[in-house]
Amino acid sequence: MAELRREMHRRMLGNGCCARPVEMDCPFGSICESCTFFVxxxxxxxxxxxxxxxxxxxxxxxxxxxxxxxVSRLDGEAS
Structure with missing residues (x-):
């Protein structure tokens, strides 16, 4: 059950997932995706x-x- 609980709280990344415990809130959540240099x-x-x-x-x-x-930005670029 502990393993299932840990899996439920993992944050998906493009090349894996973040296994940081949910109790340790990360101030950098989605930092890469919100960076102005992200493409x-x-x-x-x-x-x-x-x-x-x-x-x-x-x-x-x-x-x-x-x-x-x-995703919306991708839609705008495709049209």
């Missing part, structure tokens, strides 16, 4: 959507908004 392409859309859905499922509204913005 993404349509090829990462499925990953960004999974990250957005993961944030929504965990009630992490701020993270969800970050990934919503990235």
């Amino acid at each position: 993404t392409t349509i090829g990462f859309r499925p990953t960004l959507e999974r990250q957005r859905d993961d944030a929504a499922a965990k009630g992490q509204v701020a993270r969800e908004h970050i990934f919503d913005g990235l």
Whole structure:
């Protein structure tokens, strides 16, 4: 059960996940994705959507908004 609880609190990253315990709130949550130097392409859309859905499922509204913005920006660039 402890392993399942730990998995439930992992934050998905593009190349893995952050296993920082939920009790140790990270001030850098989604820092890479909100950095002005962060660049993404349509090829990462499925990953960004999974990250957005993961944030929504965990009630992490701020993270969800970050990934919503990235997906929306991809939509704008595609049109």
